[in-house]
Amino acid sequence: MKKQLFALCTSVALLLSACSGTPSQSDKPAPAVQTDKAEIMVSAAASLTDALNELKTTFETDHPGIVVTYNFGSSGKLAQQIGQGAPSDVFLSASAKDMNVLEEKQLIAKDTRQDFTKNELVLITGANSSVKIDSFEKLTDPALQHIAVGEPEAVPAGRYAKEVMDALKITDSLQGRLVYGSDVRQVLTFVESGNADVGIVYASDAAISKNVKVLATAKSEWHKPIVYPGAVVAASTHADAAKAFLSYLTSDKGKAILQKYGFQ
Template sequence: MLKKWAILLTALFILAVPVGCSSGGQEPAGGQPNQPAATSAGTDQTDQSKTETPAKDVELMVSAAASLTDALQELKSGFESEHPGVTLTYVFGSSGKLGQQIENGAPVDVFLSASGKDMDKLQEKNLIKQDTRVDFAKNQLVLVANQSSSLQLDSFERITPDKVQHFAIGEPESVPAGRYTKEVLEHLKLWDSLQSKLVFANDVRQVLTYVESGNADLGAVYASDAAIAKQVKVLATADPSWHKPIVYPGAVVASAAHPAEAKAFLDYLQGDKGKETLEKYGLTR
Protein backbone atom coordinates (compact mmCIF):
# COMPACT_ATOMS: atom_id res chain seq x y z
CA MET A 1 0.00 0.00 0.00
CA LEU A 2 2.82 2.42 0.95
CA LYS A 3 4.51 1.79 -2.37
CA LYS A 4 1.33 2.71 -4.24
CA TRP A 5 1.04 6.05 -2.36
CA ALA A 6 4.72 6.81 -3.04
CA ILE A 7 4.32 6.14 -6.76
CA LEU A 8 1.15 8.30 -6.91
CA LEU A 9 2.76 11.30 -5.09
CA THR A 10 5.84 11.11 -7.33
CA ALA A 11 3.65 11.20 -10.43
CA LEU A 12 1.71 14.21 -9.18
CA PHE A 13 4.93 16.12 -8.42
CA ILE A 14 6.32 15.46 -11.88
CA LEU A 15 3.09 16.71 -13.46
CA ALA A 16 3.01 19.87 -11.26
CA VAL A 17 6.51 21.11 -12.10
CA PRO A 18 6.03 21.80 -15.82
CA VAL A 19 2.64 23.40 -15.19
CA GLY A 20 4.17 25.84 -12.65
CA CYS A 21 7.11 26.64 -14.91
CA SER A 22 5.03 27.15 -18.05
CA SER A 23 2.58 29.59 -16.43
CA GLY A 24 5.17 32.41 -16.42
CA GLY A 25 5.73 32.00 -20.15
CA GLN A 26 2.14 32.08 -21.27
CA GLU A 27 0.99 34.99 -23.45
CA PRO A 28 -2.44 36.57 -23.23
CA ALA A 29 -4.73 36.85 -26.22
CA GLY A 30 -3.24 39.10 -28.88
CA GLY A 31 0.27 37.77 -28.35
CA GLN A 32 1.35 40.47 -25.87
CA PRO A 33 3.33 39.34 -22.82
CA ASN A 34 2.05 40.00 -19.34
CA GLN A 35 3.00 43.34 -17.72
CA PRO A 36 5.66 43.02 -15.02
CA ALA A 37 4.57 43.11 -11.38
CA ALA A 38 6.25 46.53 -10.87
CA THR A 39 3.59 48.16 -13.07
CA SER A 40 0.85 46.90 -10.78
CA ALA A 41 2.65 48.25 -7.72
CA GLY A 42 3.05 51.62 -9.41
CA THR A 43 -0.66 51.77 -10.08
CA ASP A 44 -1.35 51.12 -6.39
CA GLN A 45 0.99 53.98 -5.37
CA THR A 46 -0.78 56.37 -7.74
CA ASP A 47 -4.16 55.43 -6.28
CA GLN A 48 -2.86 55.94 -2.75
CA SER A 49 -1.55 59.42 -3.53
CA LYS A 50 -4.97 60.40 -4.83
CA THR A 51 -6.65 59.37 -1.60
CA GLU A 52 -4.16 60.87 0.88
CA THR A 53 -5.89 63.05 3.49
CA PRO A 54 -4.74 66.65 3.68
CA ALA A 55 -2.68 67.79 6.68
CA LYS A 56 -4.80 68.59 9.71
CA ASP A 57 -5.09 72.11 11.06
CA VAL A 58 -2.93 72.97 14.04
CA GLU A 59 -4.56 72.96 17.47
CA LEU A 60 -2.34 75.06 19.72
CA MET A 61 -2.69 74.07 23.37
CA VAL A 62 -2.17 76.98 25.79
CA SER A 63 -2.14 76.47 29.57
CA ALA A 64 -2.69 79.85 31.23
CA ALA A 65 -3.22 81.38 34.66
CA ALA A 66 -6.90 81.90 35.44
CA SER A 67 -6.35 85.65 35.80
CA LEU A 68 -5.61 85.81 32.06
CA THR A 69 -8.95 84.31 31.03
CA ASP A 70 -10.74 87.39 29.69
CA ALA A 71 -7.73 88.95 27.96
CA LEU A 72 -6.77 85.73 26.19
CA GLN A 73 -10.34 84.99 25.10
CA GLU A 74 -10.45 88.40 23.43
CA LEU A 75 -7.10 87.83 21.70
CA LYS A 76 -8.15 84.43 20.31
CA SER A 77 -9.98 85.55 17.15
CA GLY A 78 -7.31 88.10 16.22
CA PHE A 79 -4.48 85.60 16.43
CA GLU A 80 -6.39 82.93 14.54
CA SER A 81 -7.28 85.35 11.72
CA GLU A 82 -3.59 86.23 11.32
CA HIS A 83 -2.57 82.56 11.41
CA PRO A 84 -4.97 80.58 9.17
CA GLY A 85 -5.16 76.92 10.08
CA VAL A 86 -4.23 77.51 13.73
CA THR A 87 -6.86 77.11 16.44
CA LEU A 88 -6.17 78.18 20.01
CA THR A 89 -7.37 75.89 22.79
CA TYR A 90 -7.03 77.26 26.30
CA VAL A 91 -6.77 75.48 29.63
CA PHE A 92 -7.13 77.91 32.54
CA GLY A 93 -6.28 77.25 36.17
CA SER A 94 -3.81 77.98 38.94
CA SER A 95 -0.23 78.30 37.70
CA GLY A 96 0.99 75.70 40.18
CA LYS A 97 -1.45 73.03 39.07
CA LEU A 98 -0.91 73.77 35.38
CA GLY A 99 2.82 73.43 35.91
CA GLN A 100 2.30 70.07 37.59
CA GLN A 101 0.25 68.91 34.63
CA ILE A 102 3.11 69.79 32.28
CA GLU A 103 5.52 67.89 34.53
CA ASN A 104 3.20 64.89 34.24
CA GLY A 105 3.27 65.00 30.45
CA ALA A 106 0.16 67.03 29.56
CA PRO A 107 0.16 67.91 25.81
CA VAL A 108 0.83 71.66 26.11
CA ASP A 109 2.47 74.01 23.60
CA VAL A 110 2.56 77.27 25.59
CA PHE A 111 2.61 77.91 29.34
CA LEU A 112 1.56 81.34 30.63
CA SER A 113 2.15 81.62 34.36
CA ALA A 114 1.17 84.24 36.92
CA SER A 115 4.36 83.48 38.83
CA GLY A 116 8.03 83.28 38.00
CA LYS A 117 8.42 80.59 40.66
CA ASP A 118 6.17 78.13 38.83
CA MET A 119 7.97 78.77 35.55
CA ASP A 120 11.35 78.37 37.29
CA LYS A 121 10.36 74.87 38.41
CA LEU A 122 9.78 73.80 34.81
CA GLN A 123 12.93 75.50 33.59
CA GLU A 124 15.05 73.70 36.19
CA LYS A 125 13.74 70.41 34.81
CA ASN A 126 14.29 71.46 31.16
CA LEU A 127 10.55 71.29 30.51
CA ILE A 128 10.40 74.66 28.70
CA LYS A 129 12.45 76.13 25.87
CA GLN A 130 14.50 78.59 27.88
CA ASP A 131 15.30 80.86 24.93
CA THR A 132 11.57 81.53 24.44
CA ARG A 133 10.85 82.58 28.02
CA VAL A 134 9.60 86.16 28.32
CA ASP A 135 7.89 88.32 30.96
CA PHE A 136 4.86 89.70 29.13
CA ALA A 137 2.76 91.31 31.88
CA LYS A 138 2.61 92.59 35.46
CA ASN A 139 -0.21 92.86 37.97
CA GLN A 140 -1.19 94.21 41.39
CA LEU A 141 -2.74 92.58 44.43
CA VAL A 142 -5.95 94.17 45.71
CA LEU A 143 -8.32 93.70 48.61
CA VAL A 144 -11.97 93.31 47.57
CA ALA A 145 -15.38 93.04 49.22
CA ASN A 146 -18.92 92.57 48.01
CA GLN A 147 -20.54 95.72 46.58
CA SER A 148 -23.02 95.71 49.46
CA SER A 149 -20.37 95.36 52.15
CA SER A 150 -20.22 97.95 54.93
CA LEU A 151 -16.59 97.21 55.80
CA GLN A 152 -14.55 100.39 55.90
CA LEU A 153 -10.99 99.41 54.97
CA ASP A 154 -8.54 101.45 52.95
CA SER A 155 -5.48 99.26 53.48
CA PHE A 156 -4.46 95.65 54.13
CA GLU A 157 -2.90 97.02 57.31
CA ARG A 158 -6.32 97.81 58.75
CA ILE A 159 -7.64 94.24 58.54
CA THR A 160 -8.61 93.06 62.03
CA PRO A 161 -9.67 89.46 62.75
CA ASP A 162 -12.60 90.49 64.98
CA LYS A 163 -14.26 92.34 62.10
CA VAL A 164 -13.86 89.55 59.53
CA GLN A 165 -15.69 86.24 59.43
CA HIS A 166 -14.26 84.80 56.22
CA PHE A 167 -11.31 86.01 54.16
CA ALA A 168 -10.93 84.24 50.78
CA ILE A 169 -7.48 83.81 49.27
CA GLY A 170 -5.90 81.45 46.77
CA GLU A 171 -4.24 78.30 48.10
CA PRO A 172 -0.64 79.55 48.64
CA GLU A 173 0.96 76.28 47.57
CA SER A 174 -0.57 76.29 44.09
CA VAL A 175 -2.11 79.72 43.47
CA PRO A 176 0.37 82.59 42.95
CA ALA A 177 -2.15 85.21 44.12
CA GLY A 178 -2.53 83.26 47.36
CA ARG A 179 1.24 83.13 47.73
CA TYR A 180 1.51 86.90 47.29
CA THR A 181 -1.32 87.41 49.79
CA LYS A 182 0.46 85.26 52.34
CA GLU A 183 3.63 87.33 51.84
CA VAL A 184 1.64 90.54 52.46
CA LEU A 185 -0.08 89.22 55.58
CA GLU A 186 3.18 87.86 56.96
CA HIS A 187 4.87 91.20 56.32
CA LEU A 188 2.06 92.96 58.20
CA LYS A 189 2.15 90.37 61.05
CA LEU A 190 -1.45 89.34 60.30
CA TRP A 191 -1.00 85.82 58.91
CA ASP A 192 -1.18 83.95 62.22
CA SER A 193 -4.07 85.94 63.67
CA LEU A 194 -6.17 85.42 60.52
CA GLN A 195 -5.68 81.65 60.22
CA SER A 196 -9.15 80.77 61.49
CA LYS A 197 -10.75 83.24 59.08
CA LEU A 198 -9.04 82.13 55.86
CA VAL A 199 -10.96 80.32 53.11
CA PHE A 200 -8.68 78.80 50.49
CA ALA A 201 -9.66 78.76 46.82
CA ASN A 202 -8.37 76.81 43.81
CA ASP A 203 -7.67 79.99 41.83
CA VAL A 204 -8.38 83.74 41.90
CA ARG A 205 -11.64 83.34 40.00
CA GLN A 206 -12.95 81.14 42.80
CA VAL A 207 -11.93 83.83 45.31
CA LEU A 208 -14.10 86.27 43.36
CA THR A 209 -16.98 83.80 43.44
CA TYR A 210 -16.76 83.52 47.22
CA VAL A 211 -16.86 87.30 47.62
CA GLU A 212 -19.57 87.88 45.02
CA SER A 213 -21.81 85.24 46.60
CA GLY A 214 -21.34 86.66 50.10
CA ASN A 215 -19.60 83.53 51.37
CA ALA A 216 -16.53 85.63 52.19
CA ASP A 217 -16.36 89.14 53.63
CA LEU A 218 -13.02 89.88 51.99
CA GLY A 219 -10.90 88.50 49.22
CA ALA A 220 -7.44 89.10 47.81
CA VAL A 221 -7.21 88.99 44.01
CA TYR A 222 -5.35 90.62 41.15
CA ALA A 223 -6.35 94.07 39.97
CA SER A 224 -7.14 92.52 36.58
CA ASP A 225 -9.69 90.17 38.16
CA ALA A 226 -11.35 92.92 40.16
CA ALA A 227 -11.64 95.03 37.02
CA ILE A 228 -14.04 92.57 35.37
CA ALA A 229 -16.07 91.62 38.46
CA LYS A 230 -19.34 93.54 38.71
CA GLN A 231 -20.32 92.36 42.18
CA VAL A 232 -17.16 93.38 44.04
CA LYS A 233 -15.44 96.63 44.93
CA VAL A 234 -11.76 97.33 45.51
CA LEU A 235 -10.98 98.48 49.05
CA ALA A 236 -7.20 98.72 48.88
CA THR A 237 -4.10 97.90 46.84
CA ALA A 238 -1.14 96.13 48.42
CA ASP A 239 2.15 98.01 48.54
CA PRO A 240 4.45 96.28 45.98
CA SER A 241 7.24 96.25 48.57
CA TRP A 242 5.18 93.86 50.73
CA HIS A 243 5.43 90.98 48.28
CA LYS A 244 7.55 89.65 45.43
CA PRO A 245 6.96 91.27 42.02
CA ILE A 246 3.82 89.97 40.30
CA VAL A 247 5.24 89.12 36.91
CA TYR A 248 3.71 86.89 34.22
CA PRO A 249 6.26 84.78 32.31
CA GLY A 250 5.41 82.79 29.20
CA ALA A 251 7.37 80.11 27.35
CA VAL A 252 7.14 77.38 24.75
CA VAL A 253 6.97 73.96 26.40
CA ALA A 254 9.91 71.71 25.56
CA SER A 255 7.62 68.91 24.34
CA ALA A 256 5.42 71.26 22.28
CA ALA A 257 3.88 69.57 19.25
CA HIS A 258 3.83 72.91 17.40
CA PRO A 259 6.85 74.96 18.57
CA ALA A 260 6.80 77.42 15.64
CA GLU A 261 3.15 78.33 16.16
CA ALA A 262 3.71 78.48 19.93
CA LYS A 263 6.50 81.04 19.46
CA ALA A 264 4.28 83.01 17.09
CA PHE A 265 1.61 83.19 19.80
CA LEU A 266 4.10 84.51 22.36
CA ASP A 267 5.21 87.14 19.84
CA TYR A 268 1.58 88.13 19.25
CA LEU A 269 1.05 88.47 22.99
CA GLN A 270 3.93 90.95 23.13
CA GLY A 271 2.83 92.90 20.07
CA ASP A 272 0.67 96.00 19.93
CA LYS A 273 -2.64 94.12 19.95
CA GLY A 274 -1.56 91.91 22.82
CA LYS A 275 -0.32 94.84 24.89
CA GLU A 276 -3.50 96.84 24.23
CA THR A 277 -5.75 93.95 25.27
CA LEU A 278 -3.75 93.06 28.39
CA GLU A 279 -3.89 96.68 29.56
CA LYS A 280 -7.63 96.75 28.91
CA TYR A 281 -7.99 94.02 31.51
CA GLY A 282 -5.74 95.62 34.11
CA LEU A 283 -2.44 93.95 33.21
CA THR A 284 0.55 96.25 32.67
CA ARG A 285 3.87 95.74 30.92
Protein backbone atom coordinates (compact mmCIF):
# COMPACT_ATOMS: atom_id res chain seq x y z
CA MET A 1 0.00 0.00 0.00
CA LYS A 2 2.83 2.35 0.92
CA LYS A 3 4.60 1.52 -2.36
CA GLN A 4 1.43 2.29 -4.35
CA LEU A 5 0.98 5.63 -2.52
CA PHE A 6 4.62 6.56 -3.14
CA ALA A 7 4.29 5.76 -6.85
CA LEU A 8 1.13 7.87 -7.09
CA CYS A 9 2.78 10.89 -5.41
CA THR A 10 5.80 10.58 -7.68
CA SER A 11 3.60 10.59 -10.79
CA VAL A 12 1.71 13.68 -9.62
CA ALA A 13 4.97 15.50 -8.85
CA LEU A 14 6.35 14.72 -12.31
CA LEU A 15 3.12 15.93 -13.94
CA LEU A 16 3.19 19.24 -12.04
CA SER A 17 6.84 19.72 -12.90
CA ALA A 18 6.08 19.25 -16.60
CA CYS A 19 3.24 21.79 -16.47
CA SER A 20 5.30 24.44 -14.70
CA GLY A 21 8.58 23.91 -16.53
CA THR A 22 10.63 26.49 -18.42
CA PRO A 23 8.56 27.98 -21.24
CA SER A 24 9.54 27.19 -24.81
CA GLN A 25 11.23 29.78 -27.03
CA SER A 26 7.91 30.49 -28.74
CA ASP A 27 6.30 31.35 -25.38
CA LYS A 28 8.81 34.06 -24.55
CA PRO A 29 7.66 37.66 -25.08
CA ALA A 30 9.07 39.38 -28.16
CA PRO A 31 11.88 41.83 -27.47
CA ALA A 32 10.87 45.52 -27.33
CA VAL A 33 11.17 47.31 -30.67
CA GLN A 34 13.29 50.44 -30.66
CA THR A 35 11.12 53.40 -31.74
CA ASP A 36 13.45 56.30 -31.02
CA LYS A 37 13.03 59.07 -33.61
CA ALA A 38 14.53 62.51 -34.03
CA GLU A 39 11.78 65.06 -33.33
CA ILE A 40 12.43 68.45 -34.89
CA MET A 41 10.56 71.69 -34.24
CA VAL A 42 10.15 73.89 -37.31
CA SER A 43 9.28 77.53 -36.61
CA ALA A 44 7.64 78.74 -39.82
CA ALA A 45 5.90 81.81 -41.22
CA ALA A 46 2.11 81.47 -41.10
CA SER A 47 1.83 81.83 -44.88
CA LEU A 48 3.57 78.45 -45.24
CA THR A 49 0.97 76.55 -43.17
CA ASP A 50 -0.84 74.61 -45.89
CA ALA A 51 2.22 73.81 -47.99
CA LEU A 52 4.24 72.61 -45.01
CA ASN A 53 1.44 70.45 -43.65
CA GLU A 54 1.43 68.53 -46.92
CA LEU A 55 5.21 68.45 -47.05
CA LYS A 56 5.31 66.94 -43.53
CA THR A 57 3.50 63.83 -44.76
CA THR A 58 5.82 63.18 -47.69
CA PHE A 59 8.96 64.10 -45.75
CA GLU A 60 8.19 61.74 -42.87
CA THR A 61 7.38 58.97 -45.33
CA ASP A 62 10.77 59.42 -46.99
CA HIS A 63 12.53 59.90 -43.63
CA PRO A 64 10.94 57.39 -41.20
CA GLY A 65 13.47 58.26 -38.49
CA ILE A 66 12.35 61.90 -38.23
CA VAL A 67 9.15 63.44 -36.83
CA VAL A 68 8.28 67.06 -37.67
CA THR A 69 6.35 69.45 -35.43
CA TYR A 70 5.45 72.98 -36.53
CA ASN A 71 5.18 76.29 -34.73
CA PHE A 72 3.44 78.72 -37.11
CA GLY A 73 3.25 82.46 -36.56
CA SER A 74 4.51 85.81 -37.78
CA SER A 75 8.19 85.74 -38.68
CA GLY A 76 8.97 88.60 -36.31
CA LYS A 77 7.41 86.87 -33.31
CA LEU A 78 9.06 83.55 -34.17
CA ALA A 79 12.46 85.22 -34.41
CA GLN A 80 11.82 86.82 -31.03
CA GLN A 81 10.88 83.47 -29.49
CA ILE A 82 14.05 81.84 -30.81
CA GLY A 83 16.06 84.78 -29.50
CA GLN A 84 14.56 84.19 -26.07
CA GLY A 85 15.59 80.54 -26.08
CA ALA A 86 12.40 78.83 -27.24
CA PRO A 87 13.23 75.32 -28.54
CA SER A 88 13.47 75.19 -32.33
CA ASP A 89 15.52 73.32 -34.91
CA VAL A 90 14.62 75.12 -38.13
CA PHE A 91 13.50 78.70 -38.81
CA LEU A 92 11.57 79.46 -42.02
CA SER A 93 10.99 83.19 -42.39
CA ALA A 94 8.85 85.20 -44.78
CA SER A 95 11.46 87.94 -44.88
CA ALA A 96 15.22 88.36 -44.90
CA LYS A 97 15.01 90.99 -42.16
CA ASP A 98 13.87 88.60 -39.43
CA MET A 99 16.46 86.00 -40.44
CA ASN A 100 19.13 88.71 -40.43
CA VAL A 101 18.30 89.52 -36.81
CA LEU A 102 19.04 85.95 -35.75
CA GLU A 103 22.14 85.69 -37.91
CA GLU A 104 23.60 88.87 -36.38
CA LYS A 105 23.11 87.31 -32.93
CA GLN A 106 24.70 84.05 -34.16
CA LEU A 107 21.49 82.17 -33.37
CA ILE A 108 21.39 80.30 -36.69
CA ALA A 109 23.96 78.09 -38.40
CA LYS A 110 25.02 80.61 -41.04
CA ASP A 111 26.26 78.00 -43.52
CA THR A 112 22.78 76.40 -43.66
CA ARG A 113 20.92 79.59 -44.60
CA GLN A 114 19.28 79.59 -48.01
CA ASP A 115 16.36 81.24 -49.81
CA PHE A 116 13.87 78.53 -50.70
CA THR A 117 10.92 80.35 -52.32
CA LYS A 118 9.39 83.71 -53.28
CA ASN A 119 5.96 85.31 -53.20
CA GLU A 120 3.87 88.24 -54.43
CA LEU A 121 1.65 90.71 -52.62
CA VAL A 122 -2.01 90.95 -53.66
CA LEU A 123 -5.09 92.97 -52.78
CA ILE A 124 -8.12 90.79 -52.02
CA THR A 125 -11.79 91.08 -51.15
CA GLY A 126 -14.51 88.59 -50.27
CA ALA A 127 -15.59 86.19 -53.01
CA ASN A 128 -19.10 87.66 -52.97
CA SER A 129 -18.05 91.22 -52.21
CA SER A 130 -19.32 94.14 -54.29
CA VAL A 131 -15.98 95.96 -54.05
CA LYS A 132 -14.86 96.83 -57.59
CA ILE A 133 -11.49 98.56 -57.25
CA ASP A 134 -8.73 97.18 -59.47
CA SER A 135 -5.54 98.72 -58.12
CA PHE A 136 -3.71 99.50 -54.89
CA GLU A 137 -3.89 103.21 -55.75
CA LYS A 138 -7.68 103.05 -55.31
CA LEU A 139 -7.41 102.01 -51.67
CA THR A 140 -8.12 105.68 -50.94
CA ASP A 141 -11.75 105.11 -52.02
CA PRO A 142 -13.78 106.38 -49.01
CA ALA A 143 -16.24 103.50 -49.46
CA LEU A 144 -13.58 101.17 -48.03
CA GLN A 145 -14.07 101.39 -44.28
CA HIS A 146 -11.87 98.50 -43.14
CA ILE A 147 -8.58 97.60 -44.82
CA ALA A 148 -6.84 94.57 -43.29
CA VAL A 149 -3.03 94.37 -43.20
CA GLY A 150 -0.47 92.61 -41.06
CA GLU A 151 1.10 94.43 -38.13
CA PRO A 152 4.19 95.99 -39.82
CA GLU A 153 6.48 95.58 -36.80
CA ALA A 154 6.07 91.80 -36.60
CA VAL A 155 4.39 90.58 -39.79
CA PRO A 156 6.44 90.65 -43.00
CA ALA A 157 3.29 90.86 -45.16
CA GLY A 158 2.30 93.95 -43.17
CA ARG A 159 5.79 95.39 -43.64
CA TYR A 160 5.57 94.87 -47.40
CA ALA A 161 2.07 96.36 -47.43
CA LYS A 162 3.36 99.49 -45.70
CA GLU A 163 6.18 99.75 -48.23
CA VAL A 164 3.57 99.66 -51.00
CA MET A 165 1.42 102.33 -49.34
CA ASP A 166 4.49 104.50 -48.74
CA ALA A 167 5.60 104.09 -52.36
CA LEU A 168 2.16 105.18 -53.54
CA LYS A 169 2.07 107.99 -50.94
CA ILE A 170 -1.32 106.91 -49.58
CA THR A 171 -0.32 105.80 -46.07
CA ASP A 172 -1.57 108.91 -44.26
CA SER A 173 -4.91 108.92 -46.07
CA LEU A 174 -5.62 105.35 -44.88
CA GLN A 175 -5.06 105.96 -41.17
CA GLY A 176 -8.12 105.11 -39.11
CA ARG A 177 -9.27 102.52 -41.61
CA LEU A 178 -6.44 100.01 -41.25
CA VAL A 179 -7.21 96.79 -39.34
CA TYR A 180 -4.09 94.96 -38.16
CA GLY A 181 -3.68 91.19 -38.07
CA SER A 182 -1.23 89.30 -35.84
CA ASP A 183 -0.11 87.31 -38.89
CA VAL A 184 -1.03 87.13 -42.57
CA ARG A 185 -3.52 84.31 -42.04
CA GLN A 186 -5.52 86.49 -39.64
CA VAL A 187 -5.64 89.16 -42.34
CA LEU A 188 -7.02 86.54 -44.73
CA THR A 189 -9.63 85.55 -42.12
CA PHE A 190 -10.72 89.18 -41.65
CA VAL A 191 -11.54 89.38 -45.36
CA GLU A 192 -13.10 85.92 -45.60
CA SER A 193 -15.44 86.69 -42.70
CA GLY A 194 -16.43 90.10 -44.05
CA ASN A 195 -14.89 91.94 -41.11
CA ALA A 196 -12.71 93.83 -43.60
CA ASP A 197 -13.69 95.17 -47.01
CA VAL A 198 -10.30 94.36 -48.49
CA GLY A 199 -6.97 93.02 -47.31
CA ILE A 200 -3.35 92.76 -48.39
CA VAL A 201 -1.92 89.23 -48.31
CA TYR A 202 0.47 87.01 -50.22
CA ALA A 203 -0.58 85.47 -53.53
CA SER A 204 -0.15 82.05 -51.89
CA ASP A 205 -2.71 82.93 -49.20
CA ALA A 206 -5.25 84.01 -51.79
CA ALA A 207 -4.61 80.84 -53.78
CA ILE A 208 -5.69 78.50 -50.97
CA SER A 209 -8.96 80.29 -50.17
CA LYS A 210 -12.23 79.88 -52.06
CA ASN A 211 -13.74 82.74 -50.08
CA VAL A 212 -11.70 85.58 -51.54
CA LYS A 213 -10.84 86.98 -54.95
CA VAL A 214 -7.81 88.95 -56.10
CA LEU A 215 -8.38 92.58 -57.11
CA ALA A 216 -4.79 93.55 -57.94
CA THR A 217 -1.16 92.48 -57.66
CA ALA A 218 1.46 94.87 -56.28
CA LYS A 219 4.30 95.86 -58.60
CA SER A 220 7.64 94.46 -57.45
CA GLU A 221 9.24 97.92 -57.45
CA TRP A 222 6.81 99.06 -54.76
CA HIS A 223 8.32 96.82 -52.08
CA LYS A 224 11.46 94.86 -51.19
CA PRO A 225 11.75 91.39 -52.77
CA ILE A 226 9.54 88.85 -50.98
CA VAL A 227 11.94 85.99 -50.37
CA TYR A 228 11.72 83.18 -47.83
CA PRO A 229 15.01 82.22 -46.17
CA GLY A 230 15.42 79.08 -44.09
CA ALA A 231 18.17 77.99 -41.71
CA VAL A 232 19.04 75.52 -38.98
CA VAL A 233 18.85 77.08 -35.52
CA ALA A 234 22.27 77.12 -33.83
CA ALA A 235 20.89 75.57 -30.62
CA SER A 236 19.26 72.65 -32.46
CA THR A 237 19.70 69.29 -30.75
CA HIS A 238 18.96 67.47 -34.01
CA ALA A 239 21.07 69.40 -36.50
CA ASP A 240 21.41 66.52 -38.99
CA ALA A 241 17.64 65.96 -39.09
CA ALA A 242 17.10 69.72 -39.41
CA LYS A 243 19.50 69.85 -42.36
CA ALA A 244 17.66 66.93 -43.96
CA PHE A 245 14.39 68.86 -43.68
CA LEU A 246 15.88 71.97 -45.30
CA SER A 247 17.37 69.85 -48.06
CA TYR A 248 13.98 68.25 -48.71
CA LEU A 249 12.30 71.67 -48.79
CA THR A 250 14.57 72.74 -51.65
CA SER A 251 14.39 69.42 -53.50
CA ASP A 252 12.19 68.85 -56.55
CA LYS A 253 9.48 67.35 -54.31
CA GLY A 254 9.59 70.29 -51.95
CA LYS A 255 9.49 72.85 -54.76
CA ALA A 256 6.53 71.08 -56.38
CA ILE A 257 4.53 71.28 -53.14
CA LEU A 258 5.36 74.97 -52.66
CA GLN A 259 4.33 75.78 -56.25
CA LYS A 260 1.08 73.87 -55.73
CA TYR A 261 0.18 76.33 -52.98
CA GLY A 262 0.98 79.47 -54.95
CA PHE A 263 4.63 80.06 -54.11
CA GLN A 264 7.15 80.90 -56.82
